[in-house]
Amino acid sequence: MRLTNIWIVYHKELTEALRDRRTLITTFLVPLLMIPVLSVGFTAAISAVIGKAKKEKPRVMIVGGADSPTVVDGLKRYPKIKVIPTSDDWKTQIIEKEIRAAVEIPHRFQENLEKGQPDTVRVYVYRGELKSELAASNIESYLKEYRDTVATERLEVHHLPADLLKPFQVKQQNIAPPEKVAGAILGGIIAYLVIFMCLNGGMHPAIDLTAGEKERGTMETILSSPVSRTHLVLGKFLLVLTASLITAALLVVSMGVSFTVLQKSSVMEAMAEEGEPAPQLTLGPAAIASVFVMAIPLAILFSAGLITISLFAKSYKEAQSYIAPLMFLVVAPVAAAMLPGVELTPKLAIVPLLNVSLLCKELVTGEYHWNYIALIFASTCVYAAGALYLAVKMFQRESVLFRS
Amino acid sequence: MIEALNLSKRFQDRKRGEVRAVEDVSFTCRPGEIYGLLGANGAGKTTTLRMLATILEPTEGTARLCGHDIVQHPQRVRANCGFLSTATALYPRLTAQEMVEYFGRLNGLDSATLKKRIDDIFERLDMNDFRDRRCDKLSTGMKQKTSIARTLVHDPPVMIFDEPTLGLDIMTARTIIEFIRECRDRGKTVIFSTHVMREVEKLCDIVGIIQSGKLLAEGTLEQLRQRHGENDLEEVFVKIVTPHYVPEAI
Numbered sequence: 277m278r279l280t281n282i283w284i285v286y287h288k289e290l291t292e293a294l295r296d297r298r299t300l301i302t303t304f305l306v307p308l309l310m311i312p313v314l315s316v317g318f319t320a321a322i323s324a325v326i327g328k329a330k331k332e333k334p335r336v337m338i339v340g341g342a343d344s345p346t347v348v349d350g351l352k353r354y355p356k357i358k359v360i361p362t363s364d365d366w367k368t369q370i371i372e373k374e375i376r377a378a379v380e381i382p383h384r385f386q387e388n389l390e391k392g393q394p395d396t397v398r399v400y401v402y403r404g405e406l407k408s409e410l411a412a413s414n415i416e417s418y419l420k421e422y423r424d425t426v427a428t429e430r431l432e433v434h435h436l437p438a439d440l441l442k443p444f445q446v447k448q449q450n451i452a453p454p455e456k457v458a459g460a461i462l463g464g465i466i467a468y469l470v471i472f473m474c475l476n477g478g479m480h481p482a483i484d485l486t487a488g489e490k491e492r493g494t495m496e497t498i499l500s501s502p503v504s505r506t507h508l509v510l511g512k513f514l515l516v517l518t519a520s521l522i523t524a525a526l527l528v529v530s531m532g533v534s535f536t537v538l539q540k541s542s543v544m545e546a547m548a549e550e551g552e553p554a555p556q557l558t559l560g561p562a563a564i565a566s567v568f569v570m571a572i573p574l575a576i577l578f579s580a581g582l583i584t585i586s587l588f589a590k591s592y593k594e595a596q597s598y599i600a601p602l603m604f605l606v607v608a609p610v611a612a613a614m615l616p617g618v619e620l621t622p623k624l625a626i627v628p629l630l631n632v633s634l635l636c637k638e639l640v641t642g643e644y645h646w647n648y649i650a651l652i653f654a655s656t657c658v659y660a661a662g663a664l665y666l667a668v669k670m671f672q673r674e675s676v677l678f679r680s
Numbered sequence: 681m682i683e684a685l686n687l688s689k690r691f692q693d694r695k696r697g698e699v700r701a702v703e704d705v706s707f708t709c710r711p712g713e714i715y716g717l718l719g720a721n722g723a724g725k726t727t728t729l730r731m732l733a734t735i736l737e738p739t740e741g742t743a744r745l746c747g748h749d750i751v752q753h754p755q756r757v758r759a760n761c762g763f764l765s766t767a768t769a770l771y772p773r774l775t776a777q778e779m780v781e782y783f784g785r786l787n788g789l790d791s792a793t794l795k796k797r798i799d800d801i802f803e804r805l806d807m808n809d810f811r812d813r814r815c816d817k818l819s820t821g822m823k824q825k826t827s828i829a830r831t832l833v834h835d836p837p838v839m840i841f842d843e844p845t846l847g848l849d850i851m852t853a854r855t856i857i858e859f860i861r862e863c864r865d866r867g868k869t870v871i872f873s874t875h876v877m878r879e880v881e882k883l884c885d886i887v888g889i890i891q892s893g894k895l896l897a898e899g900t901l902e903q904l905r906q907r908h909g910e911n912d913l914e915e916v917f918v919k920i921v922t923p924h925y926v927p928e929a930i
Contacts, residue, residue, distance in 0.1 A: 281786060284782070284785045284786055285786075288774070288778075288782045290773075291773075291774065291778065292771060292773040292774060295773040295814075296773060399900050421752075492769055492771075492772060493767050493768065493769030494768075494769045494770065494771055496735060496765065496767050496768050496769075497731075497768040497769060497770070497827075497830070499735045499785065500733050500735060500758060500761075500762075500763035501758060501786040502755050502756075502758040502759040502769065502786055502834075504755055505784045509757070534825055573874070674691075674736055674737065675692075678736070
């Protein structure tokens with residue numbers, strides 16, 4: 277009858293959880309290490325690869341061009357590529373990555389140029405291969421330079437001003453503040469990680485406290501104590517919720533630290549467009565707090581859902597096999613929110629998971645649409661309450677508790 | 681005091697359809713008496729005792745423990761009984777003392793009473809050596825003692841034992857038998873189930889013979905022997921059960 281029983285159950289489950297290595301790993305270690313490994317490690321690796329590719333002088337071949345020495349000489353002198361003697365199997369060599377790209381100078385290119393006849397220079401590239409594309413763009417940038425020189429010369433011959441062919445310039449100018457640029461890039465990922473961690477953190481305790489208890493034979497013991505089944509399941513639920521929220525909170529903290537470290541490194545400058553400030557990766561405390569607040573009803577939903585599902589299982593392993601497909605169910609809408617162009621609409625605002633993911637994406641960029649926030653928070657609370665009700669109901673059913 | 685009043689339990693089985701695990705079982709056990717429920721595997725012993733302990737709810741009928749109805753006030757019933765079976769395991773990551781404390785708290789004992797009770801029980805059962813050892817590190821005998829301490833911590837007037845000696849070695853089983861006898865001597869109402877004739881002969885004041893969910897015979901050992909003209913309890917049991925015995929479906 278007494279509500280203190282919930283606390284007694286919670287306290288006992290907490291004691292046990294803190295002595296369980298598996299719980300400690302999934303709740304504390306995974307969120308603390310995941311972000312540094314993923315973000316710092318991954319970005320560092322990527323920037324190292326890109327940097328190396330940029331530094332390496334790509335080897336290219338010139339096909340034809342015997343009758344056009346000017347352009348061939350120019351290409352050979354161009355510092356961003358290394359022209360090597362042409363062989364007949366240049367195409368195979370590109371495919372096999374012996375060389376990165378090839379440029380084909382058409383027959384009588386120079387002659388045609390002098391006559392003013394249009395011509396096409398082909399650059400052969402292996403699309404999708406980073407180093408090949410880089411080589412091709414280097415070749416192209418030389419060719420563009422050369423074309424500009426030719427054009428300027430032609431204008432000069434006719435005593436025309438050099439900017440005749442460029443009556444005006446077009447330039448994109450970014451007006452999004454640096455933190456919003458980062459928000460747009462990271463918002464989806466952050467929401468994804470927080471939601472995923474809420475689920476992941478609750479998973480092991482939820483199974484351990486239900487199916488695990490059946491498996492170890494303690495279910496009958498606890499059911500013979502005067503605690504009511506409702507209080508018992510609520511105590512267990514609170515523990516799962518705690519684990520889920522701690523996991524998510526630790527993830528947010530480790531994310532904050534990792535991003536600050538990343539910011540100090542030169543990686544972000546490499547990502548910036550020329551002449552613009554580097555995107556800010558540091559998330560404001562307000563953004564972090566708001567994402568976390570939105571995650572709370574979601575964590576309730578997950579905890580109650582996980583308990584309900586794993587309660588059906590007779591053993592830890594069986595519960596795991598029930599929950600594995602659930603992961604896909606959760607990941608799909610959250611991943612959908614990361615797609616560019618998917619934005620909050622009133623309809624999407626009541627789709628569970630997708631709504632919170634989309635909202636978090638906006639919260640991180642500092643947008644607060646209060647009507648959406650209220651709607652999404654309320655609808656998630658309704659789903660959470662439903663799931664919790666279901667968990668409590670399931671715990672009253674003999675056919676579930678004593679399934680054989 | 682336990683009064684079972686037409687207790688019945690049916691459940692649905694996917695293969696066998698409706699299973700009548702317990703049918704219309706009524707009996708009474710009084711304080712200071714040991715009631716033995718004797719039956720083969722699958723006879724309905726466990727289901728009956730689980731209903732008395734309010735772990736399962738009867739489909740029909742009811743029972744009263746110390747005047748509390750098992751359907752209407754299951755929590756009051758649980759507060760008045762201790763339930764022990766081979767299926768009631770301990771929490772592996774709690775120490776023996778924490779385990780007993782947990783159940784004491786759930787029974788609403790305040791810290792002072794709880795401490796006194798625990799010191800008392802641990803002394804009596806000679807458990808002080810492994811007080812702070814985790815339950816998963818205990819020997820079978822130590823585990824059994826901890827389980828006993830768990831059922832005793834709230835000093836319940838009714839004790840329910842479901843095949844308490846199943847799978848235990850002789851020495852551990854003896855501890856349990858000793859303990860059951862002690863419960864009776866302290867004036868508790870005791871019911872226990874078994875399929876071991878020796879235990880019945882050693883312990884029981886009243887025996888109920890159960891088969892296919894029905895209580896077929898009841899009485900003191902002497903009454904049963906006389907009624908069926910056999911001296912050996914096993915013979916008595918076979919005589920009573922044979923007409924109703926359906927071998928378990930394979």
